[in-house]
Amino acid sequence: MLHPAGPAAEAIAGLWWVMLAGGAAILVFVLGLLAMAILRRPSAPPAAGRNGAALWHHGLGLGFPLVTLAALTVHGLVVGERLLPHEAEGLVTVRAEARQWAWTFGYPEAPGLATEDVLHIPAGRPVNVEITSRDVVHSFWVPRLAGKLDAVPGHVNVLRLQAAAPGTYAGQSAEFSGPGYKGHVFTVRAHDAAAWDRFLRGGSP
Amino acid sequence: MTARRRTALRLHRELARIWAPDPRLRGWLTTSNNNDIGRLFLAVATAFFVIGGLLAMLIRAQLATPGSAFMGPEAYDQVFTMHGTVMMFLFAIPFFEALSMLVLPGMLGTRDLAYPRLGAYGLWVYVFGGSAVIVAMLLGLAPDGGWFMYPPLTSAAFSPGIGADVWLLGITSIEVSAIATAVEVIVTVLRYRAAGMSLSRMPIFAWYILVVAVMILTAFPPMILGSLLLELERALDWPFFQVENGGDPLLWQHLFWLFGHPEVYIIFLPAAGMIATILPVMARTTLLGYGWVVAAAVSLGVLSFGLWVHHMFTTGIPHLGLAFFSAASTLVAVPTSVMIFAWIGTLRQGRVRMELPMLWIIGFFATFIIGGLTGVMIAIVPFNWQVHDTHFIVAHLHYVLIGGYVFPMIAAVYYFQPLLTGRFQVFRLGGVAFWLVVPAFHVTFLAVHLAGLLGQRRRTWTYDEGQGWEVLNLVASVSSFVMAIGFALVLLDVAINTFARARGPRNPWGAGTLEWAAPMPSPPYGFASIPIVGSRYPLLDDPRIDLKIARGEGYLADTSRSRRETLIVTTAQGAPAQVAVLPCNSVLPFLLAVVTSTAFLAPLVKAHAVSVLALVGVVAVALVWVWRLAPARMEGPVDAGHGAMLPLASETPDPPGWWGSLFLLLADGVHFGALLFGYAFLWTVAPNWPPPSFLRPDVAGPALALGGAGALALAPRLAVRAIGAGRGAGPAVGLAALAALALAGAAGSVMLERPDPAGHAHDATLWILAGHVAFHAGLVLIMLFYLALRLVAGKALRIGEARIVGLWADFTAATGLVALGAAWLPGVLA
Amino acid sequence: MTGILRIALPLTVWLAGFCAIYALQGLGCSRHWPEGLDRRATLIAAAALFVLVQTLILLAVLYRPSGFRFVQATATLLAGAALAAAVWTSLPVLTLEICG
The missing domain is CATH 1.10.287 (Helix Hairpins)
Structure with a gap:
């Protein structure tokens, strides 16, 4: 941070x-x-x-x-x-679902598209991450981009992220979740506009 | 030998005989004297500190290098969970309770605590519960879900072993012991003091420990409720925290932190009380701003209950909700700062001498202030979002707990050592130990702060290379071992100086409070007569007050009644009011602790029948206990000295048992409040609500409840009247029993209507509400059974006894109506 | 015992009020909040009531003094502190987003 x-x-x-x-x-x-x-x-x-x-x-x-x-x-x-997820211009929404010990990310703009342990976002645009959990309490945290927010089963919490520039950012779960906790990490890839479009269309970014 | 000296010696011999413990090993099991119980308590708590410290060293050994193969995640998870659990529950709270047991009666000028047997019971429950948790750890069956035990990780589905049960049952049994001690401390401070010791003349520590004891009574019940609910979910599948069936994992977090945050202040305030006691003496002056410090302690105690959500800033609670708690969290810094500046001002007005206790207090300042400042930082919501659950938090809490608790407690041990052992420092390892501990502490935890800021999470069993954390962790580990050596030296130093002989004068520090007017080391009877005080610092007014006390010039110097007596005063002014007769040696507290602990711990090995049997044993032993304690005949007022004829406490309308019940019911009421909160919380927040259907009452249930509650409130009042008028109380006792049965029947009807508590959190909650009513009705029935036995045995009931049962009956009737009303209300509205 | 109660009461009332405001906010963001009832207006009204009660307690302490000087001084101090705490912890209802 x-x-x-x-x-x-x-x-x-x-x-x-x-x-x-x-x-x-x-x-x-x-x-x-x-x-x-x-x-x-x-x-x-x-x-x-x-x-x-x-x-x-x-x-x-x-x-x-x-x-x-x-x-x-x-x-x-x-x-x-x-820092709250207010209305914003160019807002993108993604979904994050945690489980022991992996993350599944979904993209409402491209239904059916899902990634495991890698979250793709557009750089320079505000992103809302809708966070939930399938089993125990986890927490979504990308230290260089924003604070953390818990993934609580039965609840959806919304976190506002924004990456200033394209690049790769390390993310980790930040709520103890049992023996696999240490390896419960993920990556955030921030793309420029063109690469983001390619990604949403199902191509490699 | 002068005549006066002979009087003192005769008095000493008489009192020593009356207060003597049983000889040899038996004496340890039957004693209830605060000196013995306090020493045992202190020794056991220290042993747990050593265990917790060893666990900490395991953690730092594991984290010294990245990718360490010393422990795997399974072992590491148990180690850090147990480190937190042992330090918080088995060391911190019992340690200050032990120290208070030892010095509080002396400070207040009384001979023992209010309920010596309750103190002994608390000790043994703690010893058994704590040992069970440690044994489980040695067998590799320790809890491994972190010391705050968040479900669903700790639910049966994700923690199938018995580790979580060990935590829930073992720790809850220890909390029972803490509550017993808290009740004892409150009643002692309020009622058992020297003659003339008004509220404004109480030693400052008495104020702190009074606040802390009330906090224990109000903070522990939510935690006990949470543990009960989680254990029921694990054992019987009642879904309080499972989302699918109407539970919510956040409910646990609320209940836990409703306890967990005040807990931090429960630990800090006794240490602050010690500082406020020791620091002025070290500066050869008196405390600056006594009234302000009292107000600050009270404010800190209450404000700390408005902070619990600041442990939950990242759970997705709306920002406005967080803002309330952020504001309240920064607010607590104000009373803390009032205390700190009052202490610095005290030092300024005096002349400081650099003895060991003062050295450790300076260590406190240097450490705790940093912990307080980082505490303010993490009360700021956005910053908390970043550092929550990182090593920054770990470092902060160690600054607060070690700096704010352990250092002052070491100061207190050194300060009171002459009083407890009658001996003085001969070897001086203490200074070396200080210079090892404090600098090493700062190196360790400054490094840990930084690692947290660089993104290192807490509770990972290891970490990867190349994240920039290697050097910081190595530095932290190495210096933590230096710190551990320092702590070992402190223990060694205290041990050596406990057994090495070097007698010295009374009141070596020149303190002004009464504990230094007792012989050193303090005999079982404490004071030969109850002192009479006219100011806050009686020893400064009259340095020879100890001789007057020893010569029997205070109250209750007459030993002719040959029993353990002490004075009860009025709460505000401290005027002599009653004479309390304290119990003699008995094995009953130990026995009761054995059956209590068996009832708690037997479910761990699935021996549920044993548990039920042990519960019957609890009732039986408790009945024998109360039966034996009741005096055989009425005596009328007795001569307390100075021409005062005072009634015996047991013959007054408010005997000590009434006061104890009052405060126990405070804890019970908070428990009930937490239960209602849980119900409302699930109703408001839990995702899978409303339940498939609400409970619709028919006419019979509410009628039974109303009739039962009304009669239950009325009957004990009738009994009190009958006793006062010299009539038989039998009919009233009978009516009360019928009323309790009716109320229990109404509760039973709720359970019968909803036969499957495992189906939905709503139904499970109804069972808990009904269970609360049935349990209390049962308690009242047991008390009525005791009264009936006394009647059958042809003994006259006392007004005090009837009023005690009346308190419990009132509570049962009131909470019974609310509980059943809450169960029925949604069905009526729907 | 009344001395102790005088000392304990003001801040205990603060705690109750504080929890009530928090509960009201939680209810405001839940499924049970009645349509058409303005959340902020309700919260501000509740906070105003809270501050009013705390003021009345301070006045009561001042105008019905305890006979015991120490108790009176401490109770006055704490009633003032409780009023300040009520104002301070209620301020966020004026501006912050309620359910965000």
Whole structure:
């Protein structure tokens, strides 16, 4: 996920770098306060009385986290909202069905067409993946393209993907599913427009 | 020798005789004293920590290199499932319970916990259940579906062996033990304190452990319900989690995390309580902002119940639903931060001394803050979508659990060691151990964080070369072994210093709370007399309060009644209110634990008849237990010292049994609530609903239920009146029994109408609802049977007894009506 | 015991309200939601009710004080916290997509 190759993964990676920087700053700040508290020279005047206590509680204990967290949560929700499978121009829908330990992918635009363990998508266009499972709970995850979404038997979950450029992206199931879990992986091939058309018509892309 | 010294010595001898455990081996099985039970508990929990640690080393050995041939997936799946299970259920919770058992009575200024025998029972159930799980693992029959056991992977179709049953039955039996201890802790904190110890004068740890105990009562029941449902699905094919017949696998995830998230705080808060206790003493000052810290602990306890869905951000729940939980998840950082800054402020106002406990607390800060920050990160929904189920999560949870729990607990062990053993550090391996553990911990889990960010999933038994994870995993494995050596040194250090002799003065740290006013190591009776306190830090007000206590200048210094007595106070102000008589040594708790564990574990070997027989044994032993505990005659008020004539607890309208029942019913009520939630969840969300048909009640069922519930609520009140007026309570007891039977009959009619619970989740749920009613009606019948026996034996009933049965009857009547109403409602509406 | 209840009540009500809003949202996206009932308006109304109840609790704590100073201070603090928590955790109903 540190090498994003699509808008969703990019947005999340951006979120990560912001949080890492903020988190590191907070860590240094708090540990600095701790060190100052511990190493305070005994000769220094004792900590200010009631006012000092109020600063610790209201200022640092309450105010500081409230402001940071509010900003972060709102930011996260805005990003999350943008990643949802909204209506979009040029939207393509594909189906993903998991089982122990393989994936079958279907393409409503080309009925009857199915691929095993390889998902074909057009590059540069938004793709909705309709995810479900035939047996136990699995999870559909292509780290460089987007976050993961579970394949739950009896439910269909929709994940929005987009690959910025044609290429091959590694995918893996990300919910433990028994002894074959390690090998429960798949590949996503993103094609340019011409190759995608060839694929839908049943030719080799 | 002065006269006062002689008084103290005489008092010590008398009390030591009254509170003495039985001699030799028998003593271990019959003791119920908090010092003995706590020590055993602590030793067993530590043993499980070692086992869990060995499993962790197996995991890191396997993951050190790609394509490792050390274990195959079958073995590895069992190892990581057991590592999680052992650490969470067999180590973390029992360990802090053990430590609380040891120090809580001292802190509160009382002589023992409220229900010593219940404590002993909890210990033995835990020992048997935990051992069964470990034995299964040694036989290669361990669960292998991950410690959160998601069905359908753990359903009979995909996990046909007994591994999953070992988990469901073994862990549930241990949860029963945790609930027993929680009830004991709550009632102790609320009622068993020193005279004058009002709520605002309680040691801060008492507040934390009170919050935690209430959380155990409210968090464990959903999990117990989930385990019951999954076990029923596995054994009898009742389809709660199978989609085809109206179940839904997401129901398990909700029930599990309704427990699982509060669980994290159940583990963290006792550690935080220890820090709030130890840190001010290490800084030679008192806690800054006591009231704020209490409020923060309470908020953290309640808020943590609003977070469970953040473990389910990737299950396809609508974004708005996730947003609620994301907001609540970031919210919990606020009370945590209030605590952290209160502690830093405390350090600032004092002068810190760098003893071992303080060192480990600094280790806590350096680690837990990072765990908290990554916790906020994964509460942010889109980021969670990426890192969920990767090693990033593994690293985060180890930062929180090891940094937030294990380090403070080590600090607590070092801090309380003089009190528990009466000895002082002679060898100093502790410092070396600290410098091995903490840096190695950070190297290990920073590497694991990074591996997760690079896409490494958790729970794969190995990984392929060329993904950029080799170096990180090798580094993590090597430093994890350094950390393990460090932990081994800590154990060795504590063991050596437990047995090496070096006596020292009382209250070596200069603490202000009462546990340091007891003799060291604490004798079975704890305090020679119940202390009288006038502030939060009685030892700072009066450093010689220990002598006053020893000379019998507190309450209950009179040993002439020759029995184990302690003081019960009013909940808010801590004014002396009653005198409790604690039970003598008995083998009954051990026996009850044997039959309870047999009932739980016999189904593992398909010995269902043995299980039923053991259940009968549970009832029989419980009856003998209660029968023997009941005092033979009324005594009236007794002299508690200081001119106070107080009633015996057993002769009041609210005896300890009433309080215990009240809190046990809280847990029972949450269990029932979780059941209703499950029913509503399936009705709303499960794909194959509605069922082929709903149940349409005729007139008889609801009439029976209404009549039964009404009479059941009325009869115990009549009994209380009759006892108060000195009349016979026989007719009321009879009426109550008839009422319970009527309610059970109504429940039975639901089952008869729907004879095939395996057909659809709806029918299976109706059986559970009806089963709840029938079970509680049965419980009330057993209690009524006991009252009837007492009547037949010609003993006068006490108001307290009747009120206890009344509590259970009220609960049965109320939840019975709701349960049966819920079963019938869809049919009436349809 | 009333002291303990005063301390425990405000946030317990928050928990109940929080779960109720979540349940309402779940119901809103389920097959049982009545045709024609506006989801967002219903959710906003429920959230407003939630905040109102939490405000009333705070007022009740302030105007019917406990005789015990410590209990009163802690209960006030927690009732305020519960009100803040109710507002904060209800905010998403204003803007986010409901069943997406």
